[in-house]
Amino acid sequence: MTEEYIIENFTANIGADEYISRFRDEKRFVEFCRQCPNYGNSWGCPPFDFDTEKFLRQYKYTHLMATKIIPLGKNIPIDRTQELIKPERIRIEKDLLEMERRYGGRAFAYIGKCLYCYETECTRKYKRPCLHPDKVRPSLEAFGFDITRTLSELFGIELLWGKDGILPEYLVLVSGLFHNSTEMLSDREIQSS
DSSP: OOEEEEEEEEEEEEEEHHHHHHOOOHHHHHHHTTTTTTTEEEEEEOOOOSOHHHHHHTOOOEEEEEEEEEEESSOGGGHHHHHHHHHHHHHHHHEEEEEEEHHHHHEEOSSOOSSSTSSOOGGGGGTTTOTTTTTOOOOOGGBBBHHHHIIIIIIIIOOOOOTTBBBOEEEEEEEEEEEOOOHHTTTTTOOOO
8 A cells, every 4th residue: 555545456367278268359459459559659569570369379377467556535637547557567567577587478567658668769669679678568458358358257346447537446457477387376276167
C-alpha cells in the first residue's frame, strides 16, 4: 500500500494450449492494436516478424498475474493513470524478468508506453534495433489474448473503464509467463478443463 492506492495481487496457472485455445483471438485483438499509434512503432507491439502462434505453442504452461490498483482518492482525473500504474509496472516487469531468467520461457507485460525509452521515441519507428531487447516484452493483448475474458474467467475480476474523464474504482494490469518449468510448478497447480 502507498499513500495513493492499495494493491491486490492475484495469480492463475493454466496449460498454455488451453489458454491459447480458450482466450486467444489474434485477428480480433491485433485489429484493436492497429488503432493505437504504437502499432508498428514500438518493439513491444505488433506486427511481429515471426509466427506468434508457433512461438506460444513451444511452451506447456502459463502463469498469469493480475495486479489490481485501487486508488484511495475519489474522482481522480483519468490523465493520472500512468502516474498510478508506473510504479507497479516497474515492480511487475522486474519480477517477470527475474522469473524468465530463473525458469526460462517468455514474459508478457503491460506494454503501453515503454518503460525503458520512456522519454524518447522507440527506435522501431526509425527502423533501428531495440535498445533494450533484454527488457522489453510484449503484452498479452499484442499476441491476441482477450484480457477482459482472462480477468473474468480466471480471476473473477471485472475490467472497469473510466467515465467522464474520471478513473474507475480500480485499475488492473495483467501479465504472465509462458514456460516449460516443472520447478516453477512444484508449488502451483495447473488448471485444466
